[in-house]
Amino acid sequence: MNTISNRTFLNYIGGQWIASVSNETEGSINPASRHETVGFVQKSVQADLDQAAAAAKQASRAWGRLSGAARGEWLYKAANALERRLEEVAEMMTREMGKTYPEAKGETARGVAILRYYAGEGMRRVGDVIPSTDSEGLMFTTRDPLGVVGVITPWNFPVAIPVWKIAPALIYGNTVVFKPAQETAVTAALVMECFHEAGLPAGVVNMVTGRGTVIGQGIIDHPDIQAITFTGSDKVGKQVGLGALKRGAKYQLEMGGKNPVIVAADADLDLAVEATISGGLRSTGQKCTATSRVIIHAEVYEVFKRKLLDKVNTIQLGSGLDGSTWMGPCASQSQLDTVLGYIEQGKQEGAVLLCGGKKPAAAQLQDGFYVEPTVFDGVSREMTIAQEEIFGPVLALMKVDSLEEAIELANDVKFGLSASIFTRDIGSMLSFIREMDAGLVRVNAESAGVELQAPFGGMKQSSSHSREQGQAAIEFFTSIKTVFVKG
CATH class of the missing domain: 3.40.309.10 (Aldehyde Dehydrogenase; Chain A, domain 2)
Structure with a gap:
């Protein structure tokens, strides 16, 4: 195993690793040994989020115009990068979050599989031909990306959950601003390094680390973020939903269970x-x-x-x-x-x-x-x-x-x-x-x-009644456009 200790990880914005304008970091500790710091992450502020949202917005149109197959090639490259670093990422997950190493390896391997699954989704159909009452017309549906998607994830699955949100967001033509849980932000940074190694265009995927009250709330309120996908507690999820509803952003919530x-x-x-x-x-x-x-x-x-x-x-x-x-x-x-x-x-x-x-x-x-x-x-x-x-x-x-x-x-x-x-x-x-x-x-x-290939989500107060993973993900990450053509 290769151990990374006391390294400082930066935000990833516009294809660059950038320190927070706050000049503040905080340590991430090993829950099995509370005196061991596994790394330091940025304690970001609103200005960092604004920079990431601007980068994602600037990249959005060009990324959305690419074919699904072209976007899929970058996801394949990210999957290969994560697979090459599987043991390193899994070890960090264990040291930072506490789950056993075999479980961490399994989760990281699942992240690889999710990236490859959604890379393939770039070649699937995105619409249907619908009979028109006009015999001289052609009517069909297609799907448009939403734009910039905010991704807010918890600490318990620091590889699988971010990947199962980011991968479909990207394959369907959106750009991403990602806020991982601060407790596992070092593991998230290693995942982001895999996207960087894959060579995605600048601004397509961005990561800003920081407190939920600052960066999470900033994503909820940001006018340049068109949609938010969140996994976490039902209490915070309701705050995300209310904030998104207030400004008309699309939202997806996966919350608690009993x-x-x-x-x-x-x-x-x-x-x-x-x-x-x-x-x-x-x-x-x-x-x-x-x-x-x-x-x-x-x-x-x-x-x-x-x-x-x-x-x-x-x-x-x-x-x-x-x-x-x-x-x-x-x-x-x-x-x-x-x-x-x-x-x-x-x-x-x-x-x-x-x-x-x-x-x-x-x-x-x-x-x-x-x-x-x-x-x-x-x-x-x-x-x-x-x-x-x-x-x-x-x-x-x-x-x-x-x-x-x-x-x-x-x-x-x-x-x-x-x-x-x-x-x-x-x-x-x-x-x-x-x-x-x-x-x-x-x-x-x-x-x-x-x-990963099956829809996932809850009833009652466990979710916003949407579904993640599998082909169901297209329902959240795109908008249907109905097209009528007459010669």
Whole structure:
């Protein structure tokens, strides 16, 4: 592994690496070892954002006039650059965000695949011929790019989420101003270096690092940014939507989840246990699709609980760069405090703590933002830990007497992102698929599986009811133009 330490990363604007006009930087730390700084990033101000938006606007028309095939060639080059640097980017992701190195490698490889997928989308159709009532006319649709797109991304997937927004934005002819989460801005800068190595025209893609209250809000309010795609908390997402609506910008929001897994009486319990642990605790539970509520039929409740606890109690905590580690730290002190706060609230509201629930005692873990994998029993639907997104390694067990009760309980939250069920009965599967209010439903598989070629998004307050990834991305990143031609 090649280690990058204490390097200062600049903003990327108009094809150049540029320091912020503020002359201020801030360090990004390793959540597994809080005294290690992995690099420094710019603490940008409005003037930096204005410069990036101007560069994107200037590049927009020429980029939009290129053929999809030509734009796709640059995405292929970016994919190749990211693939060449896969291990370097993955190591930095682990050091900066905390997820295990195998998970980071998998995410980076997914970024490569997403770039190649959208490179190919440049050769697909963008419209339809529509019969006209005028026999001498030709009517058809085509699609125009939106212009400059603001991309605001979270820290939990610092490669995959930016790439699955930037790649379709670019292939459909838009230019980009990208604001990554400051907690993982070093990893984002390495990804941006791959776009630079690909040789994209100046201004087509730009990155400005800084606080959400400054750069994020600046993107929301900027008159030269025609659309905003955001992934993050529902609270901030609503602010993005309101701000964009106020000035007539198009917006796309992917927000929180409180994702259930239903374990039916006829489920393969060993499979359900493995999927619950993987879906709920990998990446330290820091996934919008992570399993949070485990809704179990009373007939198998005690057996499932015993099997689950036996597995959870074997989980190895540690640095993601240690090959023996199964679960790394929370991404930041703030996130650790949030998770511990929810755990305490669960105890105060009467949930029974079965395991975990605190920072680990091991001496070698004291310097990181670690929390033990946590399982609660006796959780009722009105409890905070059954309603609010925790974004940490916390599972809430809930007992039901029927499939109908399980589905009703699963739907009894404001979110509707993902859900899964474990059953052998085809009727139960079909009832779950039909009745579950979630944008992603999975049968006999964990809730956290997302494939790049399929539409992704949520119902209720999990999204703005748009979809990302796959061919669905064209709906957000373009506007339909209807054309009528008469000779």
